[in-house]
Amino acid sequence: MPEVKRLGRAGGAVFQNSMPRYEVLSEDAMATLDRGWRKLMTEIGVEFMDERALELFRQAGQRVEDNTVFLDPDFVLEQVARAPREFDVQARNPEHNIHIGGNSMAFGAVYGPPFVRQGEVRRDATMDDFTNFTKLAQSFPVLDSAGGVICEPNDTPLDSRHLDMTFALQTLTDKVYMGNVVSGVNAADTLAMTSILFGSREAIEDVPATISLINCNSPLRWDDRMLEAQFEYSAAGQPVVLTPFILMGAMSPVTIPAALVQQIVEALSGIALSQLIRPGCPVIFGSFLSNIDMQSGSPTFGTPESGIGLLCTGQIARHFGLPFRTGGGLTSSQVADAQAGYEALMTLIPTFLAGANWVMHAAGWLEGGLVAGYEKFIVDIELLQMLRHEFTPLEIDEDSMAFGAHEEVGHGGHFLGAMHTMERFRTCFYRPLLSSSDNYEKWMRGGGHDANARAEQIYRKKLDEYEQPPLDDAIRQELQEYVVRRRAELGD
């Protein structure tokens, strides 16, 4: 098994969640789920729509009928055991290297929306939007990555837009970015461009430099294009997030335990494949688990069911010794209103309680993921900042009791001017980005702006203040040449 190199300052930059995990599954419940996934994997099996994958499973002694692999659960667990429990991912700025696993939590922006919303306007996303969101992701330290397809740049040529997006992610940010997974070809392009940015293919095989999202076509099917991308990335030692895409009631049965069992089968089967492609390659147990509205069939987010599923997912991933991805600032809301605020937090608090290691969709998700919202992006940044404070353990010692302050202030007094306060007032409490505690008169004098309106002011200011991180001219040029050459080859 190839060793996965740890960087010197591994995990230093990403948030360390040293608070307790909130676990809701009893041992009995976990044993029941264990019986469930073993039965489902053995008797129903998983479809892999790719001949190379089927051949790898056949060679490993698994029963294959047509496209369905009937996996031996113990064989799968052997494969899972080959995957590293924790690993590093390098960014071109070493300050932004991240660590995946353990107590580390790394966060990326929303992924995949074809539309954007700015205030009252909802419209097709463009490359300008992609650029803007990438700049915003670079501007907020609470995000470890802009993600990948932060929105679809619909005004760029379809076959080559992965080149434009990758180039933007590489040059407008110096953080970790996600690899394109539309096809094996796109994955190979991402790897080639990443090799240019980091100096060589060896450099990124040594320590991975991209993370890629491989979605299952739930229930129980891995599609050909995603698998092509998985082959490319796993062969290159780049981490893939094997993610069951489950909206309960549509892609899984309506009971949460059934969805959890299905999620295990799907994620572990994909992870087993990665280990057959390249033993020891890094993987992430993925989860994207919510439910549909049974009246309308619409997907819903930030629901009680998704919160429970999220908490269980963390416990399950730890049960298998795997780093895991789940959570984000999910909402079904159309606009950055109260619903968007509470649904995002309804997902993000369980994300922290579960200690998710890789959190996609952590900023900007709106309208069930169809829209990247500018204002919502700022709402989510505030939530992430607050939760990082909240999930930082208290220091409780004699000094923190502040007995002297009581001696100074006495009964019924106030602590505003106390020495103990004066020494700490700048840093003692979280300072909000978006939230206002102005009194009514001051708030009205300031224009009476609600959170949505204030968020607009904040993102516009951040875009104005954005500074591009420096990049070696020769590397930039080589990347540009690659994009031009490949765009021509792809016929765009």
Add this chain to the structure above:
Amino acid sequence: MPEVKRLGRAGGAVFQNSMPRYEVLSEDAMATLDRGWRKLMTEIGVEFMDERALELFRQAGQRVEDNTVFLDPDFVLEQVARAPREFDVQARNPEHNIHIGGNSMAFGAVYGPPFVRQGEVRRDATMDDFTNFTKLAQSFPVLDSAGGVICEPNDTPLDSRHLDMTFALQTLTDKVYMGNVVSGVNAADTLAMTSILFGSREAIEDVPATISLINCNSPLRWDDRMLEAQFEYSAAGQPVVLTPFILMGAMSPVTIPAALVQQIVEALSGIALSQLIRPGCPVIFGSFLSNIDMQSGSPTFGTPESGIGLLCTGQIARHFGLPFRTGGGLTSSQVADAQAGYEALMTLIPTFLAGANWVMHAAGWLEGGLVAGYEKFIVDIELLQMLRHEFTPLEIDEDSMAFGAHEEVGHGGHFLGAMHTMERFRTCFYRPLLSSSDNYEKWMRGGGHDANARAEQIYRKKLDEYEQPPLDDAIRQELQEYVVRRRAELGD
């Protein structure tokens, strides 16, 4: 010690939180806090601005200097041990009796705001508003109580408005209500009216029928009028919520551990007094803990610091074996926007994680508690409903694995029409009150209303549909006569 009677269907109506508690204090941390409160109580002591209280402490052998009582921590713990760990409170409709303590969580509406907000309009609260909010509290099963001063009816005479409020709470709802605490006289009126409603003073001493909020003038001072009310209620065996009112940085030192220690000293000293007034009388360990913005001095709510404080408070109350009050849908926001949504939930999720037994301000709190918000009331009802679902333990058994559904659907299919789904689709997921998962086109056809606008439609409909719960005419008449007589006596 008088026995506290438990009702037959004790706790049946209130939410049972059988999920694990999320505890963040280590044994070492708890031991440090224990040393801290003992030192503070012994050396700084607590002021009681009432001669009867001082005399009770003197008679019990405590050192009293001027208004300051230097309490012996072990004496205090002896008093605390006299208080019931759990107790019932009766409502005039037995279906709405509540249980306080253990896994029970009971919820009341916002308490105290002088203003109201309806959409864009913010204005002085009136008796009409008080009536409306009382009706709304009656209309939503997720609330166990309208609370008490749900808003200040500024258009009623000051000295007798407690009569109007109590009469409204007694007649417009059949749920538990809170007692007036502005003075001992007001408390005596509340008790007299409650005795009328429940048939006799004996009936409510047998099983209490009101809960009253006794706030500390933090730091470390209990004021005379609150103490007068406490004497009335504790003597009558009615539960009081002894609540340190702490905005860290103003009413306590800026460190959370210091605030927790002060909170213990204040709450336990008040509880000890109640046990001296009437041994064994029911009490609730109260907490109202947030922080100020150190730049502006404004109170802030839904902060990371208040969330941590809330989790610690639950653990501390259990440490002392006391039922506790904390949490609610708190926010600093002026309107029911994204900030209001996330701040409310930032308080309510820890409220559930901590398993608070009595939750005030659970619906309608806006603008730091200065405003009762109609739309925010609906937002909070939605949050309470969602959290009750989320904090209901999963049933995980063979049947819930839904293996048969997988046999029916197969790989890559969908479960919408599966037998397993059809049997469960009406009840399998939480059905939202306010949240919309309409797609964009449908949402636009419906007027493109955000959560705030939809909340307005919901509360107006609920008010239209409100039905007054039946009440015996003779009792109603006796209550009316009491109000008329006492209003005249009070000179209004």
